[in-house]
Amino acid sequence: MQDISLHILDIAENSIDAGATRIEIKIKEDLKNDRFILIIKDNGKGMEVGKKTKDPYFTCKTGKKFGLGIPFLAQAAEECNGRFSLSSEKGKGTTVVAEFQRSHIDLKPLGDMGATMTTLICGHPEIDYLFLYEKNGQSFSFDTKELKQELDGVPVNLPEVLKFIKEEINEGLRRIKG
């Protein structure tokens, strides 16, 4: 995986598979403690959490031997002097947290978050997505729930709307990330 946004896409796809109706993706850059923190939270069906979760052979997909989304993100975090955790409650939802050392030489670039978000929205427009980015007391957030209200019935997955979302997110990130 070349960048963090692709890991995010992968982890959010697990949430979609788990039947989530809301997925929250939060990134917090903590300059003081030199941490880059990624949190992905869903309200899907949840799962049994055990030692096996980070094992690349653990998957619930039938006909598939490898599940790699979680182990790849866990490995990326651990390689950057960080850590990974997954907590889940059956019937309630799942939260994945990956923490990285912000200044670590191996920390991957964020990548195209606008593209990741529009890919998710385009595939499953019925789901509500929140994206929040925090850095230095400043934040940028984008919530499809709010946008859908403003759109007043216009589908969120129209090409023009998706283009607007992508630009809105990437522009917001440019402002915050510097």
Ligand SMILES: Nc1ncnc2c1ncn2[C@@H]1O[C@H](COP(=O)(O)OP(=O)(O)OP(=O)(O)O)[C@@H](O)[C@H]1O
């Ligand atoms: N958010 C989630 N809610 C419920 N179950 C989950 C969630 N995330 C992961 N799982 C469970 O953990 C398994 C492993 O996830 P992982 O992303 O590592 O692999 P995968 O999704 O099976 O395969 P891949 O990501 O390689 O396509 C999944 O098959 C699923 O059963």
Ligand SMILES: [Mg+2]
């Ligand atoms: Mg997966």
